[in-house]
Amino acid sequence: MSTEQTPRGPVDSSRIPRYAGPATFARLPRLDEVGSADVAVVGVPFDSGVSYRPGARFGGNAIREASRLLRPYNPAQDASPFALAQVADAGDIAVNPFNINEAVETVEAAADELLAGGSRLMTLGGDHTIALPLLRSVAKKHGPVALLHFDAHLDTWDTYFGAEYTHGTPFRRAVEEGILDTEALSHVGTRGPLYGKQDLDDDAKMGFGIVTSADVYRRGADEIADQLRQRIGDRPLYISIDIDVLDPAHAPGTGTPEAGGMTSRELLEIIRGLSSCNLVSADVVEVAPAYDHAEITSVAASHTAYELTTIMSRQIAASKAK
Ligand SMILES: N=C(N)NCCCC(=O)O
Ligand SMILES: [Zn+2]
Numbered sequence: 001m002s003t004e005q006t007p008r009g010p011v012d013s014s015r016i017p018r019y020a021g022p023a024t025f026a027r028l029p030r031l032d033e034v035g036s037a038d039v040a041v042v043g044v045p046f047d048s049g050v051s052y053r054p055g056a057r058f059g060g061n062a063i064r065e066a067s068r069l070l071r072p073y074n075p076a077q078d079a080s081p082f083a084l085a086q087v088a089d090a091g092d093i094a095v096n097p098f099n100i101n102e103a104v105e106t107v108e109a110a111a112d113e114l115l116a117g118g119s120r121l122m123t124l125g126g127d128h129t130i131a132l133p134l135l136r137s138v139a140k141k142h143g144p145v146a147l148l149h150f151d152a153h154l155d156t157w158d159t160y161f162g163a164e165y166t167h168g169t170p171f172r173r174a175v176e177e178g179i180l181d182t183e184a185l186s187h188v189g190t191r192g193p194l195y196g197k198q199d200l201d202d203d204a205k206m207g208f209g210i211v212t213s214a215d216v217y218r219r220g221a222d223e224i225a226d227q228l229r230q231r232i233g234d235r236p237l238y239i240s241i242d243i244d245v246l247d248p249a250h251a252p253g254t255g256t257p258e259a260g261g262m263t264s265r266e267l268l269e270i271i272r273g274l275s276s277c278n279l280v281s282a283d284v285v286e287v288a289p290a291y292d293h294a295e296i297t298s299v300a301a302s303h304t305a306y307e308l309t310t311i312m313s314r315q316i317a318a319s320k321a322k
């Protein structure tokens, strides 16, 4: 089992140029090369749930490409995430692009299998629809989880064109299904026009707190992270990051961009401030490379996934040391 052995790390970029060969996340080994992993990085090439620009089905591979430049030591968290735990790239979950309900079931079943192997998941979307089956799977293992949702949007709307499973509705479904711990739900980076004031009332009734992108700007990343940490406590935590939480200047490559967003520095700093939380799995979604330029969005997403992976690896190492 990988858990007893020295983890196999990324390809050495001082020997093999980092632009050579097929891309895995951070040049890590594939899951089938190591047998099992403590953290499985998995792609979900699915974007049939979007309400505006399509293209997030290409997000996972764009993030892998952009992640070639990540290095093994993370100074911001003083950790070498790929040495502390076995992190591996589990490839993509192949889902039906023509049947959303079936796709949602497929993601849940595949996540169940990866989690059963003892892994935590670092999922690369895909559109935000996929957060629902991922949360279902995580809740089967941990019970209702705390949720930190970084997004310009609430994603607690009811239906679109009568469809229940879309990228604007996963968190309402999750609350209805009782798979979230309603004492510890927060949106971060929220901004932009809504359908009506009722959207906010509904959202508050579901139990969500809101930290807007303007709150982050005014109060700063450290204070926001402190506040979020207090709310979460030691609950099992799932972090879902819609890359459109970033300003379009920091993440143009996404399907429903909104002006006035956070900087990538603010996002990374808030995540680092959560490093003591019990992060059981995470996703980074809504990267749509067709609207990107110079990999701006996928680089930001790769660093975001790197910080999340570092948190999980540190915790795995700490729990093994006990
Ligand atoms: N989850 C994302 N990215 N967007 C939701 C937008 C829903 C709407 O079109 O109103
Ligand atoms: Zn969004």
Ligand SMILES: [Zn+2]
Binding pocket: 128, 151, 153, 155, 167, 242, 286
């Ligand atoms: Zn979203």
